Amino acid sequence: MLEVKHLTKIYEDGTVALRDVSFTVEDGEFLVIIGLSGSGKSTLLRCINRLIEPTEGQIIWNGVDITAADPVQLRQIRRQIGMIFQQFNLVKRSTVLTNVLAGRLGYVNPWASLLHRFPKQDVEMAMRALERVGIADQAHKRADELSGGQQQRVGIARALMQQPKMILADEPVASLDPVLAHSILGYLEQLNQEEGITVLCSLHYLDLVQRYATRVIGLRDGRIVYRGTREDIRRMTDEEFKEIYGEEAVRVSVGPREGGM
């Protein structure tokens, strides 16, 4: 269980990104965070694995206070939390396989890893992860030779290598073609349902939220302005929608509902 208590983040330039955000996520949930750009979604996700240091508040995961962890503990926590990014954040010049193996960095002998040496079982695991996302044949290509959808699958494979208990996905489909969006979110849904991995995912399109979320929170100006279940969001009125997205928002529908699994 992940408990976020009174989380506040104020950047050095005075920007308040999060104001007193509190929520709880049960294990195995697919929590979707919605909100406009700049509403604090990315900051919230990055505070959970402390890529961004929170200013105030607590994050407690399965009884461990992430916000109080020392660097060694923090790395042990981070390796159990996979992360997927809008811009994929692959090392473009490295091979696909190296990018995927980087997911093991928190587990392997650090000195051997500096020489790019990984245990044999890790390499096999990487190949299985690539097979699982359907791009095993691309393993030895450079990451930037792949298409956007393929690069995001590499991102998922990298997260899988961490054998995560939780996945943080920051706008995983915002840079992709709408059709590919279902393919990528389909993998996340599969991991969520089959392996019970908790997923925290920020999304833009309401259609995708309705299709994948088990629970939703809405952020606006760093505050939680909406909490709902999947059913709630299916019944969401335009008023509630505008509460989250502002007056100018319009509903946008996205592609086919079947995932590309």
Next chain:
Amino acid sequence: MATRTIRKDKQPSRVSPRAAGIASLFIPGLGQILARETRRGLLLFGSIVSIIGLTAWRIYELAHLEPGPLAMLTKAVQRRPVFLIPLLVGIVALWLWSAWDAYQQAHPERRGGGGVFILVIVLFFTLGWQIGEIDLYKLVTELPDAWRPLSQVLWPWPAAIERQEEVLSAGADILVPCDENPPPPPEEVPGQPYLVATPTCGELSTLDENNQIIPGTTLHLVGRGFAPNTETKIWWVDPLGNEFVVRQGGEYIVFETDETGSFEMDLVMPYRLIPPSAAGPQIHRVEARQVVGTGPARPSEPLRISIARMIETIFLGMMATIFGILFSIPISFLAAKNLMSGSPVTLVIYYITRTILNIVRSIEPLIWAIIAVVVVGLGPFAGILALTIHSIAALGKLYSEAIESIDPGPIEAIQATGANRLQTIVYAVIPQMIPPFVSFSIYRWDINVRMSTVIGLVGGGGIGFVLIQYIKLLDYRAAGIAVWFIAITVAILDYVSAEIRQRFV
């Protein structure tokens, strides 16, 4: 200037168009200033003042010996009519145009364009042509004179090989004057060159009281056993041992032997001043000499020196590049703003490093070489020092900019996997830095080898050092060999560096 920030709401002119025009007729630009076109007015005023000033200076340079300004003008126009007449007409036209422009600027609706500034540029161009002493006529007429050295530079290869040289000669004694016992012809040794003169005695040419030559005895020379089809010269050796090539009708006697190595010719005995005290019979000697190349062809001295110096040059550039890379990597971290903006102390270090890099980089390697020569003396080490200093500054800046432009995304992603700091650097930072680092380093190597060819001009070693000597000695063929080596090396290097860059980046 708040009045100019929004063009549409420009304030109206302070004066009427006519007044603005007249104002600019007296002081160019004044009318525009009155019409609230201050910058345009100042620009026009400045342009016209500098054009007139520069023209006056050129007139003074052309005719400063004349007594008065008018005489100077007349004389200068006489000397350079093609330059000065259009220029003077142009200045008058510009003055009038600026008045017309002021009239237009002051008009509420009509706003003049940039035509007047095109005239300003044309006038500056005309001045520049004269100040730069551009002379296309000279370029064309003097090209033929330059053709000989130029062709030697362009095709220097005949001087690239040489052979061992050997002098083939044979001579015959001549008695001056004749007596009853003329010397016998020399004995013929088979396989050796042989020369026989008939007769074997005679009188030298002498001068009469009017300094007219009275020809001496004509000798019939027959030569055998020389190298065939080879340039041959006739030498005269007097009893004192002085030798000279014989002239006839003012020309040296130079001819080629036939295909059997023989020749036959008539020679009038040359003029030689015999001091009166040396009276009595004397033995002179006539000789036929050939210079023949024997043995295998071998590289000439300029070729050997050029190759050795070229190797030196390449290594000079390489050493400077390696030192430059080694020193500039740590410095580049200090000059990267994203790494150094953490605290005020590091930010100060950043600004100091940047400033030093900029100063060092703005001083040309040739000047660094002159300084280095003062410190460590002539030779390649001075060149290495100079190029290293410049490379550190140039690479430090390029590397630091590469560090600054790193994508933070992968760093974030690797950190999120639980990687430690060192792993993050190895997996997220270094892969991003390799392509620009390799690219910049090879680019610098390229520059350094090219620079090292000229660094020798100021004593920094390498091929430039011998090139400047050959040029000063007017040895254009040797200089051509050096130039060819430079061109070949630079071309190869260009190709290689492009290949490597393609592989790595």
